Amino acid sequence: MKYFDYAATCPISEEALQAYIKASREFFANTRSVHDAGSKADRLIEHCRERMAELLQVAAQGITFTSGGTESNLLALYALARAGKGKHIVISAGEHSSIHNVTTKLVEEEGYELSIVPMTKDGVVNLEKLKHVIREDTSFVSIQHVNADIGTIQPLETISEICQEKRVFLHSDCVQSFGKVKMDKVTSLVDSFSISSHKIYGPKGVGALYVKPSLSFTPFLPNVSHENGVRQGTLNTPGIAAFTTAAEMCLNKLEKHQAHIKRLKREFLASLKEAGEKAVGSEFESCVPSIGLCIHKIDGQHVMLEGNRRGYFFSTGSACQVGSGGPPKMLLSMGISEEEAKTFIRISFGVDQSLEDVQGLAECLNEVIRERKKAV
């Protein structure tokens, strides 16, 4: 397997695929239809909601199924903004573009004021700065659990304490952590969080949003009948069934999978002799599958294209940022110069890879580096 872009998306697992096929055949009716076929599909959805709630250790009535992390973030931030105290909102500079885009909309169309908290050089949110930007009229703070570019885990426990003390809501984008890092503590620290199916070997176009049931908010759209009025549109029953199967698989095997990923990371870094570079931000032992590397003085785009030419697929950052121009904002916010940030590549591993696979990738990168050195 020469695919090393699991942080962008994963192939669907066989179990999730089978669940998708079965639900497509047997539970195709609209869950809002009052006939028996509709009720049958609705029962499957409610079973999935209960199962997901058990896996996440949250109340089932707080879960809304969505089309993915992007939509979950949109609905969550609007919910918290409308339930909050005032017209000021706070996010970290390392957030995914879906969070940046919603807050831009809140600023431009709804008159909110936005504060963006920088990251430290270690890739975690600057807690001192966070404390200082929260104001009397702050509605919510949104901080991701795991960063999509370099895999750093944010200190949500401390962030939650700060938010509670200042009485502001806390949302966390958990798209890169769900299925990879234990979430049981996190779910009780936040008011809402987002997860996505395709990052955990489920189908694309499915996700979930959790909002604490005690929180009363005006939904994004009025007069909605699906998902308790929180989310509009016919439910993707096969997708939700397959997402739930993928979540069960990932959470049941979380420790085993992460031990394997750690071995892959260790082997990869040991084999990457020529680069002589350390992973950016991401702690060597941290349990997330992404790893960021700035390969000395070689443009990341060049390394990515040369890898591609040799059949190795990895990226230069979050897929949703590609085309926006420039290196990942996360790196710049950590104080990495624009020049160095342009040398960034993101490697992310999957559970079905072997040590030989990552040795092959390291050898490919070593070759690209050797060639580049010869050419200059």
Ligand SMILES: Cc1ncc(COP(=O)(O)O)c(C=O)c1O
């Ligand atoms: C941190 C983070 N949040 C949100 C998303 C968006 O999720 P989806 O692709 O399910 O819309 C992604 C996907 O790359 C992500 O990495």
